[in-house]
Amino acid sequence: MSAALTLTWWCSALPSRRTRTHSASDSAESACRATAAVGDNRLSAEQRRALEILAGGPRGYTKARLLADGFTVDMLADLVREGLATAQRETLRVGGRTIRVERYRISDAGRTAIEE
Secondary structure, three states: OOOEEEEEEEOOOOOOOEEEEEEOOOOHHHHOOOOOOOOOOOOOHHHHHHHHHHHOOOOOEEHHHHHHOOOOHHHHHHHHHOOOEEEEEEEEEEOOEEEEEEEEEEOHHHHHHHHO
């Protein structure tokens, strides 16, 4: 079964929102390569835990899954704004039904931040 995705993505490195159609195998990292200097900012325990979870999932995790793990919408938005993670809205059509999800993935800057 092949699913076409319509993605609306954003990241802190880009000024505007963009929409494209991708195959299911396309990478969020190729769509948005946000580079952010972590600088003197220290990660909170909650941010570190979220980034470690995201690092363990090559396809990332949905917003619903992360909220179920106890993370807040504000904290997830901060990770994206700081360039530590990317977020994509995906519209999936499966079995005649349209499903919209928001998927989060760790960025290269996020990987660097948890290594420190």
